[in-house]
Amino acid sequence: MIRLLGALLMLAGSACWGFSGVLRLNRRAKALAALTGAVGIIKSEVCDRLSPVPEVLETLINRADKPADAFFRRVYKKLPKLGKSTFPELWRQAAEESPELCLKETEMTALYALGNALGRYGAEEQGRELDYIARRFEGFLTEAEAERKRDAGMHAALGVAAGVFCVIILL
């Protein structure tokens, strides 16, 4: 009975490991889609309405999709620290405190670049920079979607298969 219970737990644990990989791939694609949409909102607010960055962040908290909204809320909450740290530093700290975005290193670099550009130039120059960053995020999103389609099934199957394999060996 105990051996059976142990085998079931091992199977479940292994399957969970596999499905967490699937979840991570889904989350990354979702975060990149949300960030790509957010860059579009930023561009409208900055280039069309000339809204100051704190107001842009308020808009993003309300309008950006999950999980990007939580990241922008984090940046907004850090604004009272301006004067001690610069805005790009606060943005970077907020990004590092946002593991839910599940971004890879190159994607994080693009996110930092967004923080470096935001509010730093005139509307026209920022528009060009935002277009470039949006294209980068679109590229990452396409890549993440392809990776999800390609690897999600494999992650789930590997998890379950690893569990079955261990159970067979141990039983």
Place this chain on the structure above:
Amino acid sequence: MSDMKTAAFDGVLNILPYALRGPASALPEDFKTMAEEIRLRVGQIPAVLLPDGESPLGEHPITPRDLECVFELASRISVHAVSGSIARGFITAPGGYRVGFCGTASVSEGKMTGFRQISSAALRIPREIKGAADEIMPRAFPEGGLRSILIVSPPGGGKTTLLRDMIRSLSYMGRRVAVSDERGEIAAMSAGIPQMDLGPRTDVLDACPKAQGILSLLRCMNPQVIAVDEITSPEDAKALVSAANCGVKLLATAHGDGLSDLKERHIYRQLSDSAVFDGAVCITNINGRRVYEYEELGRGEA
């Protein structure tokens, strides 16, 4: 009461780098009350500008990062929202604090568009002195009648403070006053609400170029008086002449060392030829005290 007196100075702390806020808030109360500006220069000890000169503030020299922080705080991290004023070298920070910058300018098509590197900043502390105009009002507006008045003084002489109180007084006297507040220093608008008391019958158009603002107020708000700060361009003068020709009275300020100094300048000759102003208030500083002198003006006198 002391809190009220030092409120303007305390507000400027919000646009200072953190390291400077402690020394600035520890200044004696009379320093805070009299302070006109805070001056920050890279590599130098910061200073607070008092009527009798600069006094050091803290012990640590200013770094380029400090000035970057001031720039971010004053612009609310939004160059795109203040690019028009940056091109003229200053930003009006929340609360009506004008922050002037100096450094390496970036120039496009022969015009300054901003700064590549900032080396100095001057944070001007606005003063709201209710009653500042009490002494001059009966002479400038005898029997409560409306007239067009020009306020003249050298930079930092208290023109905007006097203009603000004249606007407030006229508004409380029941006059409709419209303010074209290009630099946001007169009303210090925040979320559509003036942070300075300009009276119950005052309409404010801020962040709009003065000349356009004057004409827009003339068309849209049916004012009895239009007030503007610092006439500097021929366009401003032209708009003032148009408003005066429509029967609106004007309150305006100008940099100058008295009326004779103004008469040397083309812009004011244009205004004097049109007899736009009925009188002028010249502000002089005598032993650290502001003295207002009123002069009647005729055609050709400003």
